[in-house]
Structure formats: structure tokens, C-alpha cells
Amino acid sequence: MDKLHVKLQVNGKPVEALVEPRLLxxxxxxxxxGLTGPHIGCETSHCGACTVDIGGRSVKSCxxxxxxxxxAEITTIEGIEGADGGxxxxxxxxxxxxxxQCGFCTPGMITRAWRLLEENPDPSEAEIRxxxxxxxxxxxxxxxxxxAIRAAADARQxxxxxxx
Amino acid sequence: MTEQSPVDLDRxxxxxGLGCRRKRVEDARFTQGKGNYVDDMKLKGxxxxxxxxxxxxxxxxKSIDAEAAKALPGxxxxxxxDDLRPLNLHWMPxxxxxxxxxxxxxxxxxxxxxxxxxxAENRYIAADAVDLVEVEYEALPVVTDPFKAxxxxxxxxxxxxxxxxxxxxxxxxxxNHIFTxxxxxxxxxxxxxxxxxxxxxxxIYYHRxxxxxxxxxxxxxxMDKVNGKLTLWGTFQAPHAVRTVASLISxxxxxxxxxVSPDIGGGFGNKVGVYPGYICxxxxxIVTGVPVKWVEDRMDNLMxxxxxxxxxxxxxxxxxxxxRITGLWCHVTADHGGFDACADPTxxxxxxxxxxxxxxxxxTAWLAVDGVYTNKAPGGVAYRCSFRVTEASYFIExxxxxxxxxxxMDPVELRLKNFIRKDQFPYxxxxxxxxxxxxxxxxxxxxxxxxxxxxxxxxxxxRLDAFKRGETRKLIGIGVSFFTEIVGAGPVKNCDxxxxxxxxxxxxxxxxxxxxIARLGTxxxxxxxxxxxxxxxxSEIGIPADAITVEEGDTDTAPYGxxxxxxxxxxxxxxxxxMAGRKIRAKAQMIAAYLLEVHDDDIEWDIDRFVVKGAxxxxxxxxxxxxxxxxxxxxxxxxxxxxxxxxDPPNMTYPFGAYVCVMxxxxxxxETEIRRFYALDDCGTRINxxxxxxxxxxxxxxxxxxxxxxxxAYDENGNVMTATLMDFFMPTAVxxxxxxxxxxxxxxxxxxxxxxxxGESPNVGGVSAFSNAVNDAFxxxxxxxxxxxxxxxxxxxxxxxxxLHG
Ligand code: FES
Ligand code: FES
Numbered sequence: 001m002d003k004l005h006v007k008l009q010v011n012g013k014p015v016e017a018l019v020e021p022r023l024l025x026x027x028x029x030x031x032x033x034g035l036t037g038p039h040i041g042c043e044t045s046h047c048g049a050c051t052v053d054i055g056g057r058s059v060k061s062c063x064x065x066x067x068x069x070x071x072a073e074i075t076t077i078e079g080i081e082g083a084d085g086g087x088x089x090x091x092x093x094x095x096x097x098x099x100x101q102c103g104f105c106t107p108g109m110i111t112r113a114w115r116l117l118e119e120n121p122d123p124s125e126a127e128i129r130x131x132x133x134x135x136x137x138x139x140x141x142x143x144x145x146x147x148a149i150r151a152a153a154d155a156r157q158x159x160x161x162x163x164x
Numbered sequence: 165m166t167e168q169s170p171v172d173l174d175r176x177x178x179x180x181g182l183g184c185r186r187k188r189v190e191d192a193r194f195t196q197g198k199g200n201y202v203d204d205m206k207l208k209g210x211x212x213x214x215x216x217x218x219x220x221x222x223x224x225x226k227s228i229d230a231e232a233a234k235a236l237p238g239x240x241x242x243x244x245x246d247d248l249r250p251l252n253l254h255w256m257p258x259x260x261x262x263x264x265x266x267x268x269x270x271x272x273x274x275x276x277x278x279x280x281x282x283x284a285e286n287r288y289i290a291a292d293a294v295d296l297v298e299v300e301y302e303a304l305p306v307v308t309d310p311f312k313a314x315x316x317x318x319x320x321x322x323x324x325x326x327x328x329x330x331x332x333x334x335x336x337x338x339x340n341h342i343f344t345x346x347x348x349x350x351x352x353x354x355x356x357x358x359x360x361x362x363x364x365x366x367x368i369y370y371h372r373x374x375x376x377x378x379x380x381x382x383x384x385x386x387m388d389k390v391n392g393k394l395t396l397w398g399t400f401q402a403p404h405a406v407r408t409v410a411s412l413i414s415x416x417x418x419x420x421x422x423x424v425s426p427d428i429g430g431g432f433g434n435k436v437g438v439y440p441g442y443i444c445x446x447x448x449x450i451v452t453g454v455p456v457k458w459v460e461d462r463m464d465n466l467m468x469x470x471x472x473x474x475x476x477x478x479x480x481x482x483x484x485x486x487x488r489i490t491g492l493w494c495h496v497t498a499d500h501g502g503f504d505a506c507a508d509p510t511x512x513x514x515x516x517x518x519x520x521x522x523x524x525x526x527x528t529a530w531l532a533v534d535g536v537y538t539n540k541a542p543g544g545v546a547y548r549c550s551f552r553v554t555e556a557s558y559f560i561e562x563x564x565x566x567x568x569x570x571x572x573m574d575p576v577e578l579r580l581k582n583f584i585r586k587d588q589f590p591y592x593x594x595x596x597x598x599x600x601x602x603x604x605x606x607x608x609x610x611x612x613x614x615x616x617x618x619x620x621x622x623x624x625x626x627r628l629d630a631f632k633r634g635e636t637r638k639l640i641g642i643g644v645s646f647f648t649e650i651v652g653a654g655p656v657k658n659c660d661x662x663x664x665x666x667x668x669x670x671x672x673x674x675x676x677x678x679x680x681i682a683r684l685g686t687x688x689x690x691x692x693x694x695x696x697x698x699x700x701x702x703s704e705i706g707i708p709a710d711a712i713t714v715e716e717g718d719t720d721t722a723p724y725g726x727x728x729x730x731x732x733x734x735x736x737x738x739x740x741x742x743m744a745g746r747k748i749r750a751k752a753q754m755i756a757a758y759l760l761e762v763h764d765d766d767i768e769w770d771i772d773r774f775v776v777k778g779a780x781x782x783x784x785x786x787x788x789x790x791x792x793x794x795x796x797x798x799x800x801x802x803x804x805x806x807x808x809x810x811x812d813p814p815n816m817t818y819p820f821g822a823y824v825c826v827m828x829x830x831x832x833x834x835e836t837e838i839r840r841f842y843a844l845d846d847c848g849t850r851i852n853x854x855x856x857x858x859x860x861x862x863x864x865x866x867x868x869x870x871x872x873x874x875x876x877a878y879d880e881n882g883n884v885m886t887a888t889l890m891d892f893f894m895p896t897a898v899x900x901x902x903x904x905x906x907x908x909x910x911x912x913x914x915x916x917x918x919x920x921x922x923g924e925s926p927n928v929g930g931v932s933a934f935s936n937a938v939n940d941a942f943x944x945x946x947x948x949x950x951x952x953x954x955x956x957x958x959x960x961x962x963x964x965x966x967x968l969h970g
Contacts, residue, residue, distance in 0.1 A: 020288070022288065027287070030204070031206070031286075034206070036197070036201075036203075037196070037197020037198070037199075038197070039203075039378075039379065039429070040203065041378045041379065041380075041429075041462065042462040042888070044462065044888055044889060044890065046888070046889035046890060046894075047378060047889060047894075049378055076197065078196070081196075087192065087195065087196070090195075091192075091195035091196060094191065094195050095187055095191040095192065098187075098188065098854050098855070098857075100191060101430075101690030101691070101692065101858060101859075101862060102377070102378070102427075102429045102689055102690030103190065103194030103195075103199045103427065103429070103690070104199070104201065104377075104378045104379045104429030104430060105378050106194050106195055106197075106199075107194075107195075128897070129897040129898050129900075130898060132897045133896040133897055133898045135897075136378065136889070136894050136896060137378070138430045138432070138862070138866070138894070139378075139430055139858075140858060140861060140865075141858075141861030141862045141863075141864055141900055141903060142861075142865070142897040142900045143903055144858060144861065145897070
């Protein structure tokens, strides 16, 4: 199989590689780039554990070929951090509100929530639940995840108001 | 208790000990994507293994041709049963005293069964090679119904033991029969039934489902040929037991095996057993000399590793006319699939199903369970439950509701009338358990008041009238369940797995500067052990929880323990932690007495220090004592400050709770909406309320899934109909309601800190509450019992059968 040349940005860094056409993005990220934050829970685009951000959209990286991401800007959980390089408000609030247990869904959850708050900085509970419906969690029952995301939205707003 | 001054309270608070909502120490890592799960591992030269699986549920394997696969570049080897036979690893023992094929040995017994193991440079090549292995099958008649499996003319599934009249659990009466397990007094129970004023009878099916943790099962095996050491990393809920089993079946000395459970992405029982993938990865690493990874995909997971439930429960319950329960009769036909791989303590082939008298004072009872082979995957694990307790609790909670219908009584009134009273504890049940403690009436009444039960019933009646007048198409169902669990297995005198007593352990080392490390025989899969066990210790030894590292899962460093499942970590390892802490404190007392130049008895413990009685200004803090343990020669004492405790619990613990579910049901679409769910749990002493609530939320969500649609379904040819997350119901944030939690506290009298365990209660109590709500909605139309799962279609069909569609 002829390999394809891909060039993309991952977490702000340029990446170039020769990849098999069939190589899934999740495997490229995890196995070639060592970004093991995004996980594999189903490989059929149901669970969302593999969620990454591609060019401003939440995407399940188990159903994207690496070649399709050529030229894209990708953010994984490894690229999400607070202004000071510490925990991002979402990460902080997931901890504060016990929004995770085994942690397996967490990177996908936070990556999705990160985009959700960009799309809708002030979501209602129903909007959060709807906006997170592509990400499954087996441990938490979602209640504290919803709380954490709402709290992060508040924290973001407070930050922005302070900055203004 | 003496009153504490504000200064004392401040000191106590700083410890972050028992009872506080301590934030989890695990989370900073996980939220940043820095967890270390087994599939994250990448070792030098590591190969990847994958299975050729049977498309048939029952077939003879005529031939396997792996030549084309082996010729594919990047393929290193293909293993079949013939390769494993010389090592005697083509079969393996199961936890239930049966044996299971590692790779198909002449035939296959269920769809997805492992036939050959391909080892290749990466997962893509392995998948290609799997397709190239040619297997010739001869299809055989399939049985997926356990009742048909026991018919005279049923096909014989297990030809290897067809003639064996005696199984691991007594006589077998049919080639497809595994065991009969009997408890209680049959003659007395039948006499009660015969003379009873009222008898209710029902067949209750608890369908087959699957724990389906978000991370599937997997491992990395690495055999170092130079030093002869095997390291096995994997998703193991019981790493020490895996090491012992690996040693026994491979012949590698146990000290040469190191088993490590890294971070685990949820277990719920799925990761207790030993699977062919582990054995094949180990053999592959021995054969190739490099590390080999095996990680199942979701389809493999749902089709082959560890199903749960699949119990057909025939019940009869006897009562007086005014609702006093006098007897309970139960016969279970248990579908175990192709091999008996249940994960139960050895002497309990149906787990603790004999807790099926529930929370009620039932004087006479009898129970028999028949295990049966069918052409389905093996398993029978405790999916977020303690060894068949969920099935037992579902059975009795449905039977009580069904009896209430027969008596024309309110189901809650019937429960209150029959609860074991507070003054009856410790209570001896008719089926052999000693319940440690409980206060059921208080819990139930608190729940009723919280939801305004009488008000709910009024609203339900009004809705029913409106429905009958044609003003609405929605009914209200109110489901109440009151469960008693039995967890914390268990006393070594009657609980073992493969001969290993079910104690657990904790080892503590206090460092000279007053911080500490504790290692346990358990392993967290999301329960937050690193957080809560440090809290137990903080309260016992006065070192802040933040200064205590908790480590689990590495058999080279942790003390031996039986692992984490069946809600046993807090009852057993939590007790070991408290006991080890007390040993530390006992030595610390001697050190402090020496430093303070007083007699041991002249000082007393006060939060984080020993104080001279009557002279509170004279004290030694734990930090000072720790340092002294390492820098002073104290007459009669060894240097250092360490302790280990192996805790053999004197009894199980019996958490309980009262759950109420209010459900809206659309009779035309079968759609349901959980309007309210109230869960009161009593798990004894509460270590970390935040974590308890999180466990309850998660367990209720799993219960919701199971009750309302989650199932492993087979067609009559043994094809798995629900092998992807497309068909296997997993609720999202949208279907999941907001849960209300509440509690009472009835400590366990025999546990060192009174804790009982909580992780599984919500699954045990939740399923019955949902199912009772569905059934309750249709009670006015003559429904006695509708089988789970209550998906939209089945609810619609119930409404249809009751003539509600006009
Ligand atoms: S692994 Fe991509 S959605 Fe599940
Ligand atoms: S925290 Fe375990 S799957 Fe979400």
C-alpha cells in the first residue's frame, strides 16, 4: 500500500508523516504521536472516548482516516490547559464536582465540553446534556459532569468579566 | 465523647479523614489525559495479537489452515489449540471449577469463540491475517434456551464431560446440566404453601446483559528469557489471583511472575475472570521472545467476555390474608453458556442468591438453582453486584409487588408489615445468612416522607381517571424497592476463589518525616481508592490524607489480596487498612510514652498525637513520633514504623436502601420518562460522601440501562443480536435523569470503622425500582408481571396486550 504524506497541526505543533491510507486518526495520535489521552471505547463512533477537536469541531477520531485530517488543526486533551499552563477550568471543575471516576471517558468528555462552551458559552442543563450526548460514561451517571461543565461556564464568564 | 475545642476541630479537619468530601487525588492526572491504561502501553518490539473467532454458535472445527496468514508480511505466528496442547494450555480452569477452551479444541460452543490467535507487527496486519485464516466448520444444532437444553433429545454441548455424572458442585443429571444448588427446607416450605391463605406465583426472568466498561479487556505480556521473569500488565480486578492462577497453569514459579493492573477504565465485574486472550498473549510472548499486546474490541467484549445475569426465576410466595409473608419458594434455571465461568466464591455456585428473602422476616424458605450449558458465551459475573445479589433482590422485590396485587394491598404497606425489625438484628435468615445490622422501617419512612408517597399515589389515581376519560395517553408508574445487599466477601471459613481465602490486606510504611505509603491487595477501577483509603488512615493514624500515598495493583510490591469486585474493597481491604493503622498507633504509643517519659497507659490518642492524660500541654505528634522511630534507639523496640494487616472478615456486611422511581409512560409509543428518582442508601459509616453519591449516580444509571433496554440477545441460531453499542443500550446524558440521593447511617457492628460498602447498591436496588414502576403503571389494567428489559417496544406490546390501544 502506498503511503500518503500528511501535514497537520496537533496541539499547536506542526506534524508531518507518511501514513497508510487506512490508518485511523485515533491510532495515529495514540501510537505514532504518543498522545494516549484520547481513548478507544468502541471504534464505531458511539462512545466518544476518542473525541478530538478538528478545526473547531468535535470529531470522533476512530472514524476518521489520518489522511482526511491532512492540513487540519487538531486539539487533543493534551493540548487543553489553563492560561498559566495548569489545569483548565473544565479540568478543575471536573475534579471539584467529581465529574469522573475511572477517567476513561474523561479526555473525550472534556475535549467535547471545551468545544461546547465555545459554541455556547452559557448553556442550560438541557443544552449541556444534549451537547454531550455523543460521549458515553459508564461510571458517573453524567450528573456531576453536567454540574462540572456548568461550573466551568461560570468560571469562564467570571474570568472574562474580570478581564473586561 | 468529650467536646472538641475549635483548635481540635481545625486539627481534625486538616487531616481530611473519615466523613469528609475530600477531592480525588486521581483526577489531576485523568483530566489531563495522563492516565496509564493498558492500551496506552508501548514496549520495544511489542507485537499485537488478535483472534480468529467462530461465526457459528455450535460447530465442529474440521480444519484450520493458517498458511496464507503466516505468509503475510508482518505476521509472526498463528497459534491454534494444537500449538497450546503440548504446554497443556489449550484448556484452562475457570473460577467455577469447570474448564474452558483457550482455543477451539475440535469444536466451538458459542459465536465469537476463540479459534486461533494471530500475532503480528501491528493491529492492522493482525486484522488482515485474521481474515486469511481458513477454518472449515461443520455446523451442529444450536440450543440457546436452557429449558430446551435439558430436554432428553437436546444436542450434547460438552462432549468432553458428557459422561461425567459428578461435577464441581455435585451430581449432574443431564449432559448439559452443570449443578443443582439447594438451600433451605423444601418440605417445610411446600407445607407452608399448601396451607397458605394466599399464594402468588410467577416466572421472573432477569435477562442476559453485560457490564460493558468503557475500556474493554486487554493485556501486555512480556517474558524476559534472560532472567526467566514474566510480567503481565492487564485489566485485572484481581491481580494477585491472576498471578497465582498464571503460575498454577503455566508452571512458571510464582516469584517469577509479576502482574500489574495499571489504571483500569471501569470493571463492573467484566475484568474479574481469566480470558483466553491473557493466556494467548503470555504464550505468544514466550514463543516470540518479545512483549505481546492483546486488547479486545467492543464487539469481542460484548460477545465473549463475561456476560451477567440470565436467570429464570420461578417463584411462589405465601402469605396470610392480611399480608404476613409466611413462606418463599424459588427455583432458578441459570443459563451459564458454553462453559461454567461464573465468578463466584467456590462453595457458592449461584453466588449469594440465597439472600433472596430480601429485607423481610420470612420464616420458611427453599431455593434451588440448576446451572445449564447452552450455546452462548460463558461468564455469569457480578455486574456491579455481589455474586447474584442483583438477581436475588430483583426476584424478591418483584414477588412482593406481585403478592401485593394478589392481596389488593399497597406494595409499601406490605413491605412495612414484613420488614425485619431493628430489634431482630443480628438476624438469621431462613436461607442461612446472619444480617449484621439494619433499621429498615426508619429508612423506608424517611423515603416515603421525602417523596410524599401518599401525594404521589393520589396524583397517580387522578391521572388514571383522566386516562380513562380519554384526556391523556400517559400513565404514571410508582416503583418502590427496598433492597438488602450482602457484600464484603468474605470470611475465609466459607469464602474462597480457587482455594484462595477471600481476606484482604494493607501494608503501611510511615516515612521518617511523617508522611506515609499504604499498599493494598485491591485495585481501583474508578472507585477512588487512592482518595478514600488515605482518609481511613488519616483518621486512624493522624497523618493528613494528603501526606499518604495509596498504591495498588502491582503484585511485586502490594501485599496479597483478592481484589476489587462484589463491593468488597471497603468491607475487607478498608478494614485491613484500619487494622494496620491501629498497629501503627500501638507502636507509636510506646514510642511517645518513651519520649514523654511516662508509662504507656498514661497517654491517650488525640486526633494526631498522643497526649499525657490530664496534662494536654505535654504531647508528641505523629510527625514527631515518626521521626523518633527512625533516629532514636528506644529500649525494647525495633526501629522503624511499619505494619501490615491481613483482614479476614468475621461476617459479610449488609447495606440496604429504599428507592422510589416515578415514571411517566406513554401507552401509544411505549416511551418512558423518569420524572423523579429518589435513592436512600444506608452503607453504614460514610467515608467520603462525595464519592458515595458518585457511586450511586453511576450505579443507578447502569440500573436504568439494564431495566429499560440493555441486553445481550441471541437469535435461535445463536447469533448475538446486540454486539455493538448501536444495539446494546447505553444511556447518554439525555436519557439519564437527575438522581436524588439521601442516606441513613446504621454502622456494621463487626467492621472496624462500621463501613459496609456502597458501589453496587444502586444497581441492586435500582433495577427493581424501575421495573416495579413499569409494572405498577399497568396494574390497574390487570398486569401482574412484564419481563425486562422494558424497552419502548416491549412496553408498547404490554399496552397492546392489555387492550389499551383501543
Ligand atoms: S472509540 Fe471512537 S466513538 Fe468510541
Ligand atoms: S468515568 Fe469511567 S467511563 Fe466515565
